[in-house]
Amino acid sequence: MKMYRSYKPGETILWRGDDLQFVASVVKGVASLSKTLEDGRTQMVGLLLPSDFIGRPGRETVEFDITAITDVTLCCFRRKPFEEMIQTTPHIAQRLMEIALDELDAARDWMLLLGRKTAREKIATFLEMLVRRTNVHGIDANSSDLTLPLTRDEIANYLGLTLETVSRQLNALKNEGMIRFVDRRHFEVVDLLALHEATGDDADGGLPV
Amino acid sequence: MKMYRSYKPGETILWRGDDLQFVASVVKGVASLSKTLEDGRTQMVGLLLPSDFIGRPGRETVEFDITAITDVTLCCFRRKPFEEMIQTTPHIAQRLMEIALDELDAARDWMLLLGRKTAREKIATFLEMLVRRTNVHGIDANSSDLTLPLTRDEIANYLGLTLETVSRQLNALKNEGMIRFVDRRHFEVVDLLALHEATGDDADGGLPV
DNA sequence: CGGAGCGTTGATTAACTTCAAGGGCTGTGG
DNA sequence: CCACAGCCCTTGAAGTTAATCAACGCTCCG
Numbered sequence: 464m465k466m467y468r469s470y471k472p473g474e475t476i477l478w479r480g481d482d483l484q485f486v487a488s489v490v491k492g493v494a495s496l497s498k499t500l501e502d503g504r505t506q507m508v509g510l511l512l513p514s515d516f517i518g519r520p521g522r523e524t525v526e527f528d529i530t531a532i533t534d535v536t537l538c539c540f541r542r543k544p545f546e547e548m549i550q551t552t553p554h555i556a557q558r559l560m561e562i563a564l565d566e567l568d569a570a571r572d573w574m575l576l577l578g579r580k581t582a583r584e585k586i587a588t589f590l591e592m593l594v595r596r597t598n599v600h601g602i603d604a605n606s607s608d609l610t611l612p613l614t615r616d617e618i619a620n621y622l623g624l625t626l627e628t629v630s631r632q633l634n635a636l637k638n639e640g641m642i643r644f645v646d647r648r649h650f651e652v653v654d655l656l657a658l659h660e661a662t663g664d665d666a667d668g669g670l671p672v
Numbered sequence: 673m674k675m676y677r678s679y680k681p682g683e684t685i686l687w688r689g690d691d692l693q694f695v696a697s698v699v700k701g702v703a704s705l706s707k708t709l710e711d712g713r714t715q716m717v718g719l720l721l722p723s724d725f726i727g728r729p730g731r732e733t734v735e736f737d738i739t740a741i742t743d744v745t746l747c748c749f750r751r752k753p754f755e756e757m758i759q760t761t762p763h764i765a766q767r768l769m770e771i772a773l774d775e776l777d778a779a780r781d782w783m784l785l786l787g788r789k790t791a792r793e794k795i796a797t798f799l800e801m802l803v804r805r806t807n808v809h810g811i812d813a814n815s816s817d818l819t820l821p822l823t824r825d826e827i828a829n830y831l832g833l834t835l836e837t838v839s840r841q842l843n844a845l846k847n848e849g850m851i852r853f854v855d856r857r858h859f860e861v862v863d864l865l866a867l868h869e870a871t872g873d874d875a876d877g878g879l880p881v
Numbered sequence: 882c883g884g885a886g887c888g889t890t891g892a893t894t895a896a897c898t899t900c901a902a903g904g905g906c907t908g909t910g911g
Numbered sequence: 912c913c914a915c916a917g918c919c920c921t922t923g924a925a926g927t928t929a930a931t932c933a934a935c936g937c938t939c940c941g
């Protein structure tokens with residue numbers, strides 16, 4: 464009924480259109496959901512971190528590619544028995560609805576980012592999201608020594624930018640003293656308030672997950 | 673239990689953060705879901721057409737503004753009794769899940785559009801969506817005499833563009849013979865294939881709703 | 882006739898992409 | 912231990928797209 468699967472960085476977990484034989488939960492690692500245009504331009508439409516869920520009740524296929532970014536371990540269940548379980552336990556159905564609505568809110572916040580934010584605001588929003596999600600997952604609680612789980616190129620695909628623009632804007636925020644880099648993949652937030660002001664969001668929130 | 677409400681164009685149906693006292697279904701007209709940055713830039717994150725649903729099981733507030741674009745009539749139910757009804761009739765809960773997942777797919781297609789498509793591709797995608805949605809709603813079946821439910825400015829907010837760019841690209845597609853304008857709010861599609869090719873999507877779909 | 886709302890068009894500018902080159906790790910093999 | 916290749920990142924310069932700024936046209940309506 465329950466089994467674990469592992470994937471190497473860059474390995475595709477599911478292709479768009481694939482049959483969903485399994486539903487799964489991310490145990491370890493980071494994976495991306497992405498969509499691609501005919502000529503190869505791609506846009507990440509979601510990021511899976513540990514505890515996130517793959518699969519959608521009543522759907523047999525996925526509408527995007529799912530790719531391992533780091534080493535990923537999934538905890539998988541066969542779809543059919545899982546869906547029967549949903550029928551009998553309304554508590555789980557409710558939880559899945561909750562997940563879908565959270566993803567929907569996150570997607571809509573990201574639409575605002577993609578459609579209206581400047582490169583600088585996009586980067587600031589992304590970093591702020593990392594602070595928040597890292598803390599939620601309890602890996603670290605003090606905004607210092609955060610990990611960038613993505614390369615510059617992957618960040619660009621997430622934010623609708625090019626990798627050069629990502630590099631330039633990250634360094635701009637660094638030069639302004641908002642963040643500091645430990646190495647290329649590790650940073651700390653020096654001035655969280657200034658970072659938030661650079662996101663363009665209002666003071667009280669509306670923060671994407 | 674059930675009642676109708678009407679709104680004039682431009683009237684706000686719900687503000688972001690408002691209590692959801694009601695859930696509702698759109699009977700007539702067009703409404704927008706939109707988000708706004710601190711300095712006033714706005715991005716439409718969804719479009720409500722007849723038969724679309726407002727309200728989310730388990731959520732007490734809305735995360736975006738809902739505004740009437742045309743004259744709108746809603747069919748409203750008190751939220752509390754409606755949620756009790758969900759508990760007892762799993763069929764409805766299932767339908768709501770279906771709706772949420774459809775919206776999620778649409779939101780992700782729109783992320784690809786906002787993040788990676790050119791102005792021309794955005795406009796072509798928008799027009800193609802109008803063809804498809806108009807046909808689905810059975811108002812018209814032959815791709816001619818379609819209605820633009822939005823002003824240039826509103827289209828711009830939907831596509832993450834400015835109104836000038838919308839105007840220029842619409843006229844560009846007209847001059848290339850893909851579409852023809854009856855008047856400012858009515859057009860017909862002359863060459864649906866060419867229009868599709870201008871969207872940048874692959875041949876087989878992945879079309880936003 | 883005058884004004885408001887919406888749309889078009891042109892000129893200029895700004896932001897981001899594209900193109901190009903080089904730098905700095907890291908792992909591997911001689 | 913060093914040389915070298917590959918990968919990722921940075922930086923600079925040029926090019927492009929769409930935004931901005933500005934003016935004008937059309938239509939409806941009082």
